[in-house]
Amino acid sequence: MTETPLGLSQTPACARALPPLRVAVAGLGAVGLKIVEALDEGLDGCVLTAVSARDKVAAADRLSALTHPVPVVDIGELEPLADLVVECAPAALLPAIVEPFLRAGKTAVVLSSGALLANEGLVATARAHGGQIVVPTGALLGLDAVTAAAEGEIRAVRMVTRKPVRGLVGAPYLVENGIAIEDITDPLRIFHGTPREAAVGFPANLNVAVALSLAGIGPDRTTLEIWADPALERNTHRIEVEADSAIFTMAIENIPTDNPKTGRITALSVLAYLRKLRAPLRVGS
Numbered sequence: 397m398t399e400t401p402l403g404l405s406q407t408p409a410c411a412r413a414l415p416p417l418r419v420a421v422a423g424l425g426a427v428g429l430k431i432v433e434a435l436d437e438g439l440d441g442c443v444l445t446a447v448s449a450r451d452k453v454a455a456a457d458r459l460s461a462l463t464h465p466v467p468v469v470d471i472g473e474l475e476p477l478a479d480l481v482v483e484c485a486p487a488a489l490l491p492a493i494v495e496p497f498l499r500a501g502k503t504a505v506v507l508s509s510g511a512l513l514a515n516e517g518l519v520a521t522a523r524a525h526g527g528q529i530v531v532p533t534g535a536l537l538g539l540d541a542v543t544a545a546a547e548g549e550i551r552a553v554r555m556v557t558r559k560p561v562r563g564l565v566g567a568p569y570l571v572e573n574g575i576a577i578e579d580i581t582d583p584l585r586i587f588h589g590t591p592r593e594a595a596v597g598f599p600a601n602l603n604v605a606v607a608l609s610l611a612g613i614g615p616d617r618t619t620l621e622i623w624a625d626p627a628l629e630r631n632t633h634r635i636e637v638e639a640d641s642a643i644f645t646m647a648i649e650n651i652p653t654d655n656p657k658t659g660r661i662t663a664l665s666v667l668a669y670l671r672k673l674r675a676p677l678r679v680g681s
């Protein structure tokens with residue numbers, strides 16, 4: 397046996413090791429492509445077996461550098477090819493991607509978590525067939541602490557999101573309410589409400605608020621402010637939780653990907669989750 401830096405004994409590889417988990421990725425944008433590339437480079441316990449993209453020709457080009465090429469198929473064809481799907485596509489596609497996996501008793505990792513609120517039946521489908529929907533921490537932080545606090549009593553969860561203007565333009569809430577932010581010179585509070593309302597008004601911008609609400613006291617009791625800030629370069633989220641076990645404040649400044657709405661840490665959160673699935677030492681819940 398060898399000693400690891402943790403002082404834990406490193407035993408020889410287990411003769412009864414589980415086969416690698418077959419992973420499919422639906423959507424090859426800022427999140428999906430990063431996950432695909434990392435899986436292709438090798439991630440313990442997982443193997444990429446299929447991807448889905450809107451434009452298969454463009455996808456073939458994006459995937460041309462993969463060492464282990466995988467089929468590019470329509471989202472309805474993914475399920476037989478994998479044990480788990482990572483949904484990282486536009487929110488409207490959530491049920492079409494996730495439902496076949498849940499019906500087969502498999503796992504669906506959901507990035508478009510805001511769309512779960514309009515598709516709550518997916519939870520019943522998972523329950524009925526032994527599947528599981530996983531909402532990763534994504535672009536946020538501390539959902540382990542929030543779920544722990546929810547085992548006791550949480551009195552309040554407040555979130556304030558500040559984003560650069562380019563991370564918010566085009567959101568339906570702004571269009572429908574005639575709120576123009578393109579030329580603002582000072583920070584502007586553009587929304588004050590609940591994650592349920594934000595999931596409708598900002599479907600591509602505030603998945604994090606819905607994820608937080610599902611971890612804690614739900615999409616109607618969590619409060620949310622959204623600010624457009626022309627001086628910001630990063631998507632920032634500040635969260636305050638008051639519970640009978642603890643009072644805590646968390647903040648994150650997300651460096652955007654090529655998609656200004658999406659932080660770099662989002663894909664990394666999924667990779668961390670996948671790595672834990674077959675790891676002999678698992679840190680964090």
Ligand SMILES: NC(=O)C1=CN([C@@H]2O[C@H](COP(=O)(O)OP(=O)(O)OC[C@H]3O[C@@H](n4cnc5c(N)ncnc54)[C@H](OP(=O)(O)O)[C@@H]3O)[C@@H](O)[C@H]2O)C=CC1
Nearest residue numbers: 423424425426427449450484485507508534535600603658
């Ligand atoms: N939970 C969280 O913390 C976070 C969640 N998100 C959410 O995750 C999701 C993915 O984000 P991101 O990668 O930045 O988004 P992108 O817009 O960069 O990527 C989405 C991809 O889905 C592809 N797509 C469109 N239609 C289909 C289809 N029919 N079949 C397969 N793929 C399709 C798009 O292709 P094309 O470009 O050709 O149209 C695009 O490549 C979004 O819903 C986003 O809101 C993002 C950040 C954080």
Ligand SMILES: O=C([O-])CC(=O)C(=O)O
Nearest residue numbers: 535601603604631658659
């Ligand atoms: O919630 C989202 O969809 C994205 C987000 O705020 C971020 O990346 O910081």
